[in-house]
Amino acid sequence: MFDENTQGTVFNIQKFSLHDGPGIRTIVFLKGCYLSCKWCSNPESQKFTPSVMFEKKQCVGCGNCVRSCPQAAISMEGSNRVDHDKCVGCGTCASVCPTGALSMTGKTMTVKEVLDDVCKDAVHYRRSSGGLTLSGGEPLAQPDFVEALLRSAKARGLHTAMETTGIASPAVLERVIPLLDVVLLDIKTFYSKQHEKYTGLANDVVLKNALTISKLAKNLSIRVPLIPEFNADEQSIKAIATFASYLDNVTRLHILPYHNFGQSKYSLLEQDYYYEGFKTPPQNDIEKFKGIVESLGIECVIGG
Ligand code: SF4
Ligand code: SF4
Structure with a gap:
């Protein structure tokens, strides 16, 4: 059962996206995240309230x-x-x-309000095999809203995907992951101290939950933001890809090269931007990292 009056906090609904899942998609961005990554391109997503x-x-x-x-x-x-x-x-x-x-x-919306908006583009989803993607923030941080949203989306015939940091209780994973056609799971680094230094939290839960998610997911893509000074080196990429090779249901690994598109939002939030002046890693390095992933038998895609 699901209740379309269930409320959540949403900060953006982005139409006609060609990223974050197959086909033409609408991305619904949810407020609140347990991490505070230094490179975050949606810093306005991190707080749970508007x-x-x-x-x-x-x-x-x-x-x-x-x-x-x-x-x-x-x-x-x-x-x-x-x-x-x-x-x-x-x-x-x-x-x-x-x-x-x-x-x-950020504003409070009901499941019905979100899906009535998302379904305006249903014809484009049908023609392109697209659908709805939940992003954030961390969607799993609003489990009641997300479960109702996904159950209702399925009842309306939508393809469903979700970007996640993987941070949630086992009970929440059991409730939400089976409702998704595609899971896009971030593995930022295999090294816990590095994860904590750059995101604010160690990655023990992420790695443990990745094992659970890989068993529950129908189709799992691993996403690696490629970040200078943090993980843009052969050893880091090899460690992530090796871990991914032990997971079930992994269809591919995406390398998402660093960009500074979110920088202007930091000044609007009156926050310092740690990655000021940093550049996207060189194309040669990106291709080298792709080769490392492929050498472990995993399809690798550059970009979302
Ligand atoms: S800063 Fe603005 S939004 Fe925040 S509590 Fe004060 S009036 Fe409300
Ligand atoms: S002081 Fe500035 S920010 Fe505050 S209400 Fe007036 S114009 Fe707006």
Whole structure:
């Protein structure tokens, strides 16, 4: 059973994507993540509640936001306008800002609202063998919403995919993974200390859950973001590919070269961007890493 009135927090619905699963897809991005990867291209996804974005050059200094915030999370003094630790994402400040300098990302939606929107493109999914992909953030962090969303999507005849960090309880994996036609599982590095240093958490749970997910998934793609200074070296890629070769139901491994597309969002969130000035790894290196993966008998694709 599923309830289309189940609510979740969504921060973007992206149409006509040709990535993150087969065919033409709609990507539904969910708020909240257990990790805080230094290269994250969706930093606004990390907080579980709606996030305030501040465009400094649009601010006229009226002070409405400071006076209206029920959490006293806004100040005209200091380097940052918003104290994101105090902010609860109520949106009052953005609603009283006369210039749009403050805006919110993330809102509560029901399963029905999401799927009514997703199904507007049903004809394109049918023609291209596409469908719905859940992304984030970490979709498994909103298990009731995601389970209801996927059950309802299946009832509406949609192909389903999900991008995941793999971090969830075994019970959540059992509930959600069998509802997916394709699972896109991130394995960022095999080395736990490196994982913790660059994402905020050790990877023990990720690797353990990868074994469970590989048994529950119909079709599993391993995704490796290729990140300078972190894992863009032969030893790291070989270790991930070797681990992947022991998993069940792996159809391919995707290498996703680093890009800085999300950089501008860091300034709107008043956060420092660790990867400022870093470049995409050279094509020669990427091809070499692809060869390492293929030498272990796994199909390797560059990109999503
Ligand atoms: S969203 Fe609400 S809590 Fe957060 S800064 Fe704005 S008014 Fe304050
Ligand atoms: S309400 Fe908007 S324009 Fe006024 S001080 Fe706050 S951010 Fe600036």
